[in-house]
Amino acid sequence: MNKAVFLDRDGVINEVLTKRVKFVNKPADLYFLPRVPEAIKKLNTYFDYIFVVTNQGGVGLGFMKEAQLQKIHDYMIAQLAKEGAIIHEAVYCPHKPKAGCACRKPSSKMIIDLAEKYNIDLGKSYMVGDTDTDIIAGKNAGAKGVFLGKDDPRADAIFPDLYSAVDWMIVDSQ
Template identity: 70%
Template sequence: MKKAVFLDRDGVINEVLTDRVKFVNRPDQLYFLPDVAEAIHQLNKVFDHVFVVTNQGGVGLGFMKETQLQRIHDHMMDELKKERAVIEEVAYCPHKPKAGCKCRKPNSKLIEDLAGKYKVELSSSYMVGDTDTDIIAGKKAGTKTVFIGENDPLADAVFPDLLSAAEWIIEDSK
């Protein structure tokens, strides 16, 4: 079985709710957080897969169409590839926040579906996020969890940014 790292997008890979951008609704609104490409590149060396799993309720709420979201994700993946950082696939929930769907985090369907598709052993894998919903989804799926931010009592580890989280994940996975 393979091992993977599942990354939330907004707040882990790119800015959200900052002075520059509130929400990412177009490719030109995607601003990478510092050292994200380096962190993903380091994870690529150790893990079979790096995925993004993200709630994108802006689609369901009508702020963007799925084709726009796909352009954002294509842009993100292309820009990261230029830095030798590879995201294998992006799985997203396009539904409204309170739609009651099974794919929206804190549910674990996005993680579990990718794990099934790529034959990933979830107990050897990690979910990295910046909200409780990310951590709960990872726990439900059976991954170890890493919180990006100041504090989360549910997470297995807490770091201020993806690069420091990646260093810990790589060491912990040995």
């Protein structure tokens, strides 16, 4: 079986709610956080797959169409690839917050669906996020939770940013 890292998007890979950008509604709004391409490239050498798993309620709320979201993800994946950092697939929940859908984190459906599709051993995989819903989704799927921020009591590890978390995940996964 394969091992993977599941990454939330906003606040893990790219800026959101900063001076430069409020929300990412078009490719020009996507700014990588420091050292993200380098972190993903390093993860690529130790993990079979790297995925993006993201709630994108802006689609359900009418701020963008799914086609526009796909352009953002295509752009993100292409820009990372230019740096040698590979994202194997980006999946999202397009529904409004509190819509009651099966896919929105903290539900683990997106993670479990990817695990089944790519033969992932969730016990040897990680969900990295900056909210409790990310950690809950990962833990409910059977993955370890890595929280980026100050504190989440459910997380297996806490780091200030993705790059800081990489070495811990690599060592822990061996």
